[in-house]
Amino acid sequence: MEKTIIKGKKFITALSNRFKVEVIRHQPEDQITILVDRNDLPEVVRTLYYDMGGWLSTMVANDEREMNGNYALYYVLSMEGGKMHEGDELPAEEKCWITVKALIPAHDPVYPSVTVKVPAAVWYEREARDMMGLVAEGLPDQRRLAVSDDFPEGLYPLRKDSIDYRERFAPYDLDKEPDYDFLFPEGEGTVDVPVGPVHITSDEPGQFRLFVDGETIIDADYKLFYVHRGVEKLAENRMDYDQMAFLAERICGICGFAHAVACIESSENVSAVEVPMRAQAIRTICLETERLHSHLLNIGLASEFTGNVTAFLQLFKIREHTMEMAQIITGGRKTYGMILTGGVRRDITDIERKEMHRIMNKVEADFKECLDGIIDSPNFIKRLTGVGVLNKKVARDFSPVGPNMRGSGFNRDTRYDHPFDWYKNVNFNVAVQPSGDVLSRVLVRAAEFHESISIIRQCLELMPSGPVMAKKAFVEPFSHGLGYVEAPRGEDMHWTMHGNAQKVHRWRVRASTYNNWPSLRFQFRGNSVADAPLIVGSIDPCYSCSERVTIVDVKKSKSKIIGMDDLKKYGISGKNSPLKNA
Amino acid sequence: MKILEFARKEKMVTNNFPVVPYEVTDGFRGKPEYTYDLCIGCGSCVVACPSNALSLKKDEEKGVARWKVDYNRCIFCGRCDEVCPTRAISMSKEYVMCVLFDKEDLTVTGELKLKRCDTCDVYFTTERMSNYTYQKLVSAGWDIAGIDEKMKHLNTCPDCRQEKAVAVNVNQMKKRGV
Numbered sequence: 001m002e003k004t005i006i007k008g009k010k011f012i013t014a015l016s017n018r019f020k021v022e023v024i025r026h027q028p029e030d031q032i033t034i035l036v037d038r039n040d041l042p043e044v045v046r047t048l049y050y051d052m053g054g055w056l057s058t059m060v061a062n063d064e065r066e067m068n069g070n071y072a073l074y075y076v077l078s079m080e081g082g083k084m085h086e087g088d089e090l091p092a093e094e095k096c097w098i099t100v101k102a103l104i105p106a107h108d109p110v111y112p113s114v115t116v117k118v119p120a121a122v123w124y125e126r127e128a129r130d131m132m133g134l135v136a137e138g139l140p141d142q143r144r145l146a147v148s149d150d151f152p153e154g155l156y157p158l159r160k161d162s163i164d165y166r167e168r169f170a171p172y173d174l175d176k177e178p179d180y181d182f183l184f185p186e187g188e189g190t191v192d193v194p195v196g197p198v199h200i201t202s203d204e205p206g207q208f209r210l211f212v213d214g215e216t217i218i219d220a221d222y223k224l225f226y227v228h229r230g231v232e233k234l235a236e237n238r239m240d241y242d243q244m245a246f247l248a249e250r251i252c253g254i255c256g257f258a259h260a261v262a263c264i265e266s267s268e269n270v271s272a273v274e275v276p277m278r279a280q281a282i283r284t285i286c287l288e289t290e291r292l293h294s295h296l297l298n299i300g301l302a303s304e305f306t307g308n309v310t311a312f313l314q315l316f317k318i319r320e321h322t323m324e325m326a327q328i329i330t331g332g333r334k335t336y337g338m339i340l341t342g343g344v345r346r347d348i349t350d351i352e353r354k355e356m357h358r359i360m361n362k363v364e365a366d367f368k369e370c371l372d373g374i375i376d377s378p379n380f381i382k383r384l385t386g387v388g389v390l391n392k393k394v395a396r397d398f399s400p401v402g403p404n405m406r407g408s409g410f411n412r413d414t415r416y417d418h419p420f421d422w423y424k425n426v427n428f429n430v431a432v433q434p435s436g437d438v439l440s441r442v443l444v445r446a447a448e449f450h451e452s453i454s455i456i457r458q459c460l461e462l463m464p465s466g467p468v469m470a471k472k473a474f475v476e477p478f479s480h481g482l483g484y485v486e487a488p489r490g491e492d493m494h495w496t497m498h499g500n501a502q503k504v505h506r507w508r509v510r511a512s513t514y515n516n517w518p519s520l521r522f523q524f525r526g527n528s529v530a531d532a533p534l535i536v537g538s539i540d541p542c543y544s545c546s547e548r549v550t551i552v553d554v555k556k557s558k559s560k561i562i563g564m565d566d567l568k569k570y571g572i573s574g575k576n577s578p579l580k581n582a
Numbered sequence: 583m584k585i586l587e588f589a590r591k592e593k594m595v596t597n598n599f600p601v602v603p604y605e606v607t608d609g610f611r612g613k614p615e616y617t618y619d620l621c622i623g624c625g626s627c628v629v630a631c632p633s634n635a636l637s638l639k640k641d642e643e644k645g646v647a648r649w650k651v652d653y654n655r656c657i658f659c660g661r662c663d664e665v666c667p668t669r670a671i672s673m674s675k676e677y678v679m680c681v682l683f684d685k686e687d688l689t690v691t692g693e694l695k696l697k698r699c700d701t702c703d704v705y706f707t708t709e710r711m712s713n714y715t716y717q718k719l720v721s722a723g724w725d726i727a728g729i730d731e732k733m734k735h736l737n738t739c740p741d742c743r744q745e746k747a748v749a750v751n752v753n754q755m756k757k758r759g760v
Contacts, residue, residue, distance in 0.1 A: 243632035246659050311585050317595055324607075331611040331673075337659040345664065346609075366588075373585030 007096040008032045011052050011079060019044055028269050030096040030418065031482055033074070038102040038111045045075050045100055046117035053081035053090060054098065055399045055412070057484070058493040058510040059124035061132040063160045067478060070103040071134055073111065075121070076482060076495065080417045083410045084396060095417055097482055104134055113139040120399040123518055131158040146225045149178045157233060158506075182209045183221045193529060208536075212529055220524040224517065232507050240503050241267055241341045241475075248494070249335055251509060254297065257290050257336045258487030259509065262494040264339050265420065266483025270498070272473040277422070279343035279470070281463035284422040285329065286336050286344075287485065288452040288459075292363070293322040294488035295445040295452075298537070302442050303374055305534045306383045311374045318366045325359050328352050343469035353460050364453050371446055384439035388523045388535035391436065398519035401512050402490020403448070404539045407441035409434040414486035426458040438538040475502060487512050489539075513539065606675050611660045613676045616651060616690050620670035623647045623694040623708035627662035627671055636662060640705060646693040647708050653679055653688040668714070699739035701746075706739035 007030050015021045019040045025033035036044050048054040054077035062072045077098045081089035104111050113136035114121040125136040126145035133156040147157070156162050184192065193210040206224040210217050231251060235244050241264070248263035249256040261283055268275060300315035323333045329348050330336040338344045348356075374380055390400065390408045405412045411430045415423045431447035433440030477500035485492045490512030499505035516539045523535055597604070606612070628636045628649075635655035639648050651671075662671045681687035696705040697712050716736065720726070738746070 239632070242630070242661075246632040246657060246661075250657070308585070310589060314585060314589055317592070320595070327610060328607050331609045331660070332658065335657070335659075337611065337657075345660075369588050370585065373583075373588050376584045 007094065008079065008098055010094065011048065011098060014052070015044060015047065018047070024101065025099075025480070027479075028481070031099065031269070032096060033099040033101055033480075035101045035103070038073075038104055041073070041075070041100065041102045042112050042114045042117045045077070045114045045121070048077050048079070048098060048100070049118045049120075050082075052079065053083075053088070054079050056118060056120040056124075057097070057399070057491065057515075058495060058508065059121060059128070060495045060506070060508040061128035061134055061158070062497060062506050062508075063132060063158065064103075065106050066160065068103070070105055071109055071132060073102050073104060073128065073134065074480075074495065075100040075114065076493065078417065078491075080412070082396065083412065084392065089411075097418070097484075099482075109134045110137055111135075112137050115139050115141075119397045120515075120518070123514065130156070132156050133159065143181055146228055148226075149180050157230065180207075180223045182223070183219075185211050185219045208532070210524065210529060210532055215528045215530075217524045217527050217529060217532065220521050222517070222520070232509060235504055235507050236499075244504060244507070245339050245341075246337065248509070249337065249339075252487075252511060253334070254294050255290060255487040255489060255492070255512075256334070257286055257338070258485045258492050259494070259511070260336075260339050261287060261421075262483040262485040262492045263496070263507070263509075264341055264483065265485070266481050266494040266496040267475060267498065267504075268341060269483060270479045270481035271475040273342050274470055275343055275421075276467050276470055277464045278347070278466045279468040280421040281459045282329075282344045282346075282348060282468060283339065284426070285348070285456050285459045286326070286338055287421075287487075288456045289322060289326050289329070290336075291452045291488045292449060293319050293326070295449050296322065296367070298488075299371070299374075299442055299445055301537050302384070302438065302534070303380065305537055306380050308374065308377065308380060311370065314370050314373075315367075318363055318370060321359050321363045321366075325356055325363075328355050328359075340469070342472050343467070345469070347468050348460075356456070356460060360453055360456065364450070367449060381439065383534070384442060385435075385437055387438045387527055387531050388538055389436045390519065390523050394519050394522045395436075398515075400490070400516045400519050400539075402487070402516070403431075403441050403444040404490065404516050406431060406444045407433050408436035412491075414484050414491040418484055420484060422459055422463070423455075425462065426455050428455050438534055441538045478505065480506075489513055490515065603678075606677065610673075610675050610677075611658050612674045613653065613658070613679060614651065614656065614660070614662055614671050615674045615676075616649075616692060617670050617672075618692045620668045621649060621692055621694065622668055622670070622710040622714045623649060624667060624711055624714075626665040626667065630661040630665045632659060632661065633657045640696065641693075642705060644693075645696050645705065647696055649692040649694065651690050653690075654685060697737070699742055700734060700737040701742040702739060704739060704741075706741075712736065 012021060012023060012032065012034065015034070019036055021044075022035045023032060024035045025031075045056075049056060057076045057078045059076065060074040062074065064070055064072045077100065078095075079090060079098055080095050083089050102111065109132075111134065113125055115125055115136065116138050122139070122141055123145060125139050126141060126143065128134045129136065129139075129142075130144055130146045130151075133154075144151070182192075191212045193212055194207060205226040206222055207226075208220060208222045211219045211221075231247055235247055239247060245260045245264050249260040251259045296315050296319040300312045300319070303309075303311035303315065326336060327333050329352055330338050330346065338346060390404060392408055392410075395405060395408050395410060401412065409432060411432050413430045414420070415428070416430045428451045429447075431444045431451060433443050475498045477498060480495065480497040483494040483496070492512050493508075493510040495506075495508040495510075496504050497506040520536070520539060523539075524532065527535060623638065625638045628638045633655050635652050635657070637648075637650050637652075639650075641648055658673075660673050663673045666672070679688065694708040694710055697707050697709045698704065699706050716733075724732075735743070
């Protein structure tokens, strides 16, 4: 027994030489929670992040006043190595999650900002201010993030005593509604291109401001969270674990199952539930099926943005078969509804297995042929090469996830770094492309498509027989744990703290795109306006229907509204710029 | 233009949808169908439903329990099907759910007769639930001897049963002189 490596011990020992560190929780074995003083917080996170090869996975603000009279912050770091160059990676047995916890006294809800040292924390700290009223001293960006501009001051929705639902605040009059304070670049001759409020290829309505000089984007700013639905609060108030899975599945329309798995595993990881092997394999199959259709959607849309509508429709034809696969094994084309605490709700029969193999063979051959056709077009390659480059240095600072990250030469993949479910038992390669542009992201997705098919085949052939559902176990009150899944867009992190009635006390959802937004600004810079939809599309937020774009020329104080169709047309042809007459 | 060659390979794949229905596979989770004759009004489905699409409310005036499914809220998860003890609600293959003008058309209601408690005369369960319990007990090998006395127990509401049990215990304790 002495030989077993205690995961993360190395990091904790190194930290304790410099700071006062207390390990307060070590369960399950790869999740360690340490308590530090709030004044040490920035330096501890920085040391873990840059010196020891951590990546910021999520940050949780929690109201623990009924437990210990304080608020608490949890910075969750994925320890996997810097990955900036070959060999800069931790060995598999040392990879773990380290959660840095700091208590913030209720009478003085202030803490030193981590963003100054680790830029990746910027959105999290802005959100903590909006939702919990915890103020990060020294945070460069003090604007609101998650709540709307007319939300009342001093009302923090996620505090446990925040809202009495009978007393709703009166909304602002429409004309008195405050405006969001966009970051305007300085200098003459920049044109401000607002895109939104609803649209540009994001699943949530988002308002983008592109600051252009001529045709070149010099900077960008965006306001999102127009459709913040408050699922976290909803679950805390009235749901038990069995119901939460279905709510989690509806967080995203495309990668919903990944959220459901992450949500349920965050509670399974801290209780004594042992998920049967067969259930784990079925979860893996469903996750990969979801990846198939999501990647086909994204590659299809990349073709559509470059004007290749034929390819888009052909890929959607293939996608239909992957939806059929989901229907066969889960009973639903999109929302699978398969998962409950302890396993899955439905087994895969032999007939279904054969049917899966049949469809997969067809899908694989079709996709290969179709992709050959797409890549064959020099127009497509030309449009995608060198566009929206995610610089390695920026990537290291902002912890993006998913194909966005792997397209920049980092082999970050939760399935590989922190294998969960059945991924320990299958062989697959992490698809990595070095150049960081939109093309490499498309190629990463194409390679992952084939890997997914191979994973599903391995699971179908190798999965053991046995039960698919285990008995539920008691969840210890106020224990907390992480659930992590590699969704098609990147890593989904769910953090739950359990309450004392076998219900959830605090549920923190971090969807993969959340980590990709802050660095998007840098991906915009230096590209043409026509490429903007393509770049947003390439990080793969879900797509909503078209909206309008307003062009404002700062110098002439003139504004012009152009339709999304015009911008799209311009994006496709590159002729007749709608900006010309602005 | 390899892509066109690929496109040409397969004939039309779309079908004339509302006229030719889309065939779903076995085990498809469609609209949950309610069979009134089987429902006993136990409320398991109402507890399990994650989206509050199901409700079961007591109507004291009419003496009925009103079970209701609201398909506007339904998320087709099939939890109700899973927990129903009598298969009164089960998933169908139907997925087209359009109504004209009236959203109430997307609801289904079932009224189940309530039963009064023998002791306090308050509604406490449905008649069918009571019968179901009786049948289950009989099929599990319940001794029919002294059935009248036993049925009295079955027809008492949980509150009265609790009071009775406490009274019995107190009496016993008094006898023992505690």
